[in-house]
Amino acid sequence: MSDTWVLPSGVPDLPPGQVHVWRLRTDRDPAAALALLSAEERQRADRFRTGLLRARYVAAHAALRLLLGRVLDAPADRLRFRQNSWGKPELAEGDLRFNLSHSGSWAVVALARGIEVGVDVEVARHPPPMEVAGIAYSAAERAALAGLSGEALTAAFFAVWTRKEALSKGIGRGFSFDFTGFTVSADPAERTSRPVLPPDLAGADWHLHDLPPLEDAAAAVAVPTAGIGIAAWRFEPGLWGL
Ligand SMILES: CC(C)(COP(=O)(O)OP(=O)(O)OC[C@H]1O[C@@H](n2cnc3c(N)ncnc32)[C@H](O)[C@@H]1OP(=O)(O)O)[C@@H](O)C(=O)NCCC(=O)NCCS
Secondary structure: OOOOOEOOOOOOOOOOOEEEEEEEEOOOOOHHHHOOOOHHHHHHHHOOOOHHHHHHHHHHHHHHHHHHHHHHOOOHHHOOEEEOOOOOEEEOOOOEEEEEEEEOOEEEEEEEEOOOOEEEEEEOOOOOOHHHHHHHOOHHHHHHHHOOOHHHHHHHHHHHHHHHHHHHHHHOOHHHOOHHHOEOOOOOOOOEEOOEOOHHHOOOOOEEEEOOOEOOEEEEEEEOOOOOEEEEEEOOHHHHOO
C-alpha cells in the first residue's frame, strides 16, 4: 500500500484481489448528495440530533453510492441494500462488497470484489479513553498498553481500536462479537499484522492493514486472506458532482 492517500486521475479499476479504500471529509452542504439517497436513508438522516451529524451521514452515504455505482456501472440512486444477520450492510445483488466507517468529519469506504472487508476510522483523542480498553480490549492488549504514556499510549490505543473495529466489521458480527476475546497488535509501527482469533474463527486468515496517516485520526482495514493489494484513494466531493 502507498503511504499516502492518492487523488486518482480517473476512477481506478477494481480487479479481484484488490481492496480500494476511499477517504473523504463530510462537512459539506448535502443538497446534491441528498438526491442520491433512498427514502429510508433520508428518514435515517432526519433522525440525527444536529444538522452537522445529518450532513455527515448524507455526505458519507452519497459517496458510498457514487463509488458503488461507478464500479458497477449502475445509477447510484438505484442501488438496493440488505443487511446480514448482525446488521452489516451489503448490496442486495452481486459480489461487490463494501464497508463504511465515519468519525468526526472523516468517512472511509472500502470496496472489494468477492471478499468480505471491514474498515474503521477513529479520530484520536488525547488522552485516550482508557475506560474503553477496560471493557473492550483483551488482556494481552491491555498489558501492551500498560507500560506506555503520552503520545505513545495514544498511538497504541487507537491502533488497537481501529484494528479491532476493522476486524469485527469485516467479520460482520457487530456488537455480538466479543471484543475481549481476540487480540490485535498494539504496535503502531506494525502496519500489517494478523490477529489472534477466538477458537470459533481459528481457521480464518484475517489480515489487518493500517491505512495511510490522516491528520487527526487512525484508520485500518481488515481482509480475510493474505495477498490482497490495498489502494488508498482520496474522494473529493466536488469532482463527483457533490
Ligand atoms: C456498528 C459497529 C459495527 C461499528 O460502529 P462504529 O465503530 O461506532 O461506527 P463506524 O462508523 O465505524 O461504522 C458504522 C458503519 O458500519 C456499518 N455497519 C453496521 N453494522 C455493521 C456490522 N455488523 N458489521 C460491519 N459493518 C457494520 C454501517 O455502514 C455503519 O454506518 P451507517 O450506520 O452510517 O450505515 C458496532 O460493532 C459497534 O458500534 N461496535 C463498537 C464496539 C466497541 O465497543 N468498540 C470499542 C473499541 S474496539
